[in-house]
Amino acid sequence: xEPKRDYYEVLDVPRDADEKTIKRAFLKKARKLHPxxxxxxxxxxxxxxxxxxxxxxxxxxxxxxxxxxxxPNGPAGFGSDYVDVSDIFGGGGFGFGDIFDSFFGGMGGRSxxxxxxxxxxxxxxRLTITLxxxxxxxxxxxxxxxxxxxxxxxxxxxxxxxxMHTCDRCHGxxxxxxxxxxxxxxxQTQTSCxxxxxxxxxxxxxxxxxxxxxxxxxxxxVEVQVPAGVHSGQTLTVEGKGEAGLRGDASxxxxxxxxxxxxxxFERQGDxxxxxxxxDSLQAxxxxxxxxxxxxxxxxxxxxxxxxxxxxxxxxxxxxGMPRMGMIARGNLVAVVHVETPSDLTKQQLLDVAALVAARxxxxxxxxxxxxxxxxxxxxxxxxxxxxxxxxxxHAPKNPFKGGRR
Numbered sequence: 001x002e003p004k005r006d007y008y009e010v011l012d013v014p015r016d017a018d019e020k021t022i023k024r025a026f027l028k029k030a031r032k033l034h035p036x037x038x039x040x041x042x043x044x045x046x047x048x049x050x051x052x053x054x055x056x057x058x059x060x061x062x063x064x065x066x067x068x069x070x071x072p073n074g075p076a077g078f079g080s081d082y083v084d085v086s087d088i089f090g091g092g093g094f095g096f097g098d099i100f101d102s103f104f105g106g107m108g109g110r111s112x113x114x115x116x117x118x119x120x121x122x123x124x125x126r127l128t129i130t131l132x133x134x135x136x137x138x139x140x141x142x143x144x145x146x147x148x149x150x151x152x153x154x155x156x157x158x159x160x161x162x163x164m165h166t167c168d169r170c171h172g173x174x175x176x177x178x179x180x181x182x183x184x185x186x187x188q189t190q191t192s193c194x195x196x197x198x199x200x201x202x203x204x205x206x207x208x209x210x211x212x213x214x215x216x217x218x219x220x221x222v223e224v225q226v227p228a229g230v231h232s233g234q235t236l237t238v239e240g241k242g243e244a245g246l247r248g249d250a251s252x253x254x255x256x257x258x259x260x261x262x263x264x265x266f267e268r269q270g271d272x273x274x275x276x277x278x279x280d281s282l283q284a285x286x287x288x289x290x291x292x293x294x295x296x297x298x299x300x301x302x303x304x305x306x307x308x309x310x311x312x313x314x315x316x317x318x319x320x321g322m323p324r325m326g327m328i329a330r331g332n333l334v335a336v337v338h339v340e341t342p343s344d345l346t347k348q349q350l351l352d353v354a355a356l357v358a359a360r361x362x363x364x365x366x367x368x369x370x371x372x373x374x375x376x377x378x379x380x381x382x383x384x385x386x387x388x389x390x391x392x393x394x395h396a397p398k399n400p401f402k403g404g405r406r
Contacts, residue, residue, distance in 0.1 A: 007053035007066065015067070019058065020151065024209060026054040027216060058219035059143060118199075120147065120215075120243035120252040127256050129226060131263040135295045135322055137228035141221055142256065147243045148218035149251075153207035157214035157247040162205030167196035174200040199246075214247035224256050229271065229325035232260045266295060271331030273321040277303050280342040282353075284309045294320055294333070303335045311339040 008015050011025045032038060033047040040046075055072075056062045062072035069075050125144055149155035158164060166172045170193035180187050192198040206212030222241050230236075235257050242252025260268070267274040277290045287307035294301040301320050309315075314334050321331030345353070 005049070007056050010049055010053040011057065013057075017057075022054065022057050023151075023216070023218070026050060026058075027209060030054075030217070055145075055219070118246040118249040120245040120250065122252040122255055123242040124255045124257060126259055127224065127226075128259045128261055129230075130261055131266060131268060132295060132297070133226065134230050134258075134260045135228060136297065137230075138226050140224050140226060142224055143219065143221050144254075145217060145219055146241070146254075147213075147215045148220060149244045149248070150207060150210035150214055150216045152209040153214060155214040155244070155248045157207055157210060157212040158203045159205045159207045162203050162207070164201050164203050167193060167200055167202050169193055169195040170200060172200040174198040212247075215244040222254060226258060227325055229323040229327075230258050230260070231325070232258065234258050265293075268322060271322045271324050272334055273331065274334045274336060276338050277305070277315075277335045278338050278340060279305055279309070280340050282342060284337070284339045290335075292335075295322065301333055303333075305337055309337050309339070311337065313337045 008017070011022060011029065013022055013025045017025075029050045030047065033043050033050060035044050035047065038047075056066050059072075065074040066072045123144070123146060125142065127140060127142055129138060129140065150157070153159065167174075170176050174193050174196060175190050175198070176193050178189050178191060180189065193200075196202045203212050207214070210216045220241070222238055224236060224238060226236065235255050238254040238256065240251045241254035244251045265275060273295060275292065277292060279288055279290065284305065285308065287309065288305050290303045290305060292301050292303060293299065299320075301317055303315050303317060305315060314336055317333040317335065319330050320333035323330050
């Protein structure tokens with residue numbers, strides 16, 4: 001496997017390049033290598049390489065790790081201080097491929113679009129948090145890539161001194177009519193204007209960075225406030241942090257889908273939490289109290305195990321489960337008791353248990369048998385009764401009322 005090229009070499013920038021220089025170099029190379037405009041067989045791989053380099057060098061933490069350790073994730077076990085929810089090679093969230101699809105399709109990079117969208121699209125990403133973070137609520141910084149307002153032109157799409165004027169081809173309508181001659185006669189079709197791409201207006205000196213769109217791919221970091229009690233699958237909306245609109249039009253929203261990871265200590269069912277508590281069989285006989293760590297930081301929960309508790313019995317502790325979202329109330333903690341046989345009893349303790357078992361055995365012993373003389377008398381009587389009913393001459397007495405006269 002060939003080693004990866006140096007990220008600075010990939011973007012052709014010096015190691016002390018500032019953020020703006022890195023972004024411009026990235027956009028310049030990405031335009032040349034995007035599969036929609038480059039037919040070279042290695043264009044896609046080189047495009048991914050440029051994306052990967054920009055992903056690292058556009059982020060302060062990853063760039064610092066790369067400069068110091070040669071790896072954007074730092075040394076073993078060292079990670080970034082934010083949650084990266086994008087995947088430039090596909091998967092959860094919007095990748096650079098999606099971003100550039102919009103970027104190239106926004107102002108004429110593709111010819112198949114029949115209408116021009118100016119408002120920015122909503123973007124969806126996934127955020128994974130722990131069960132403890134879901135219980136307490138947390139603030140997460142997510143990193144992702146979006147089409148943001150262009151910094152060089154301020155989102156207008158015009159370079160310095162550039163002005164916008166009505167398109168000469170469509171006269172401001174954004175549509176043109178084409179006439180084709182066929183064997184059935186002339187046919188008229190209405191399409192998006194190829195000059196202004198449906199905008200109705202053109203810029204005489206467009207911004208070189210965004211090519212007149214007023215937006216460009218950018219690495220963003222946004223803080224997301226996750227409320228206490230959130231469930232997996234629920235979404236949080238950050239307004240205005242989706243895809244930027246064309247030439248200053250409204251931006252879409254960032255929709256964050258929350259995923260709560262499984263916990264090693266608790267199982268969540270609704271707002272209730274289930275856990276197991278271990279007691280030995282002697283404690284289960286007499287009852288005991290078990291104290292465990294709760295779901296909240298520093299929380300201690302007391303579980304009262306009743307006397308005679310059986311394996312698998314559930315003990316409910318009210319109000320110690322997950323917070324109910326938007327409420328002060330909490331669900332319950334359900335402790336499932338696991339009874340174990342102690343294996344560390346001392347010799348004296350074993351003797352005491354053995355004595356208790358022997359006493360219970362005596363209490364449960366069957367009643368003593370009758371004397372032999374009584375047993376013999378009973379047996380003789382039983383034999384006489386059996387012989388009486390076995391004789392052939394014996395018949396059941398007739399019913400005196402059957403067939404008789406009244």
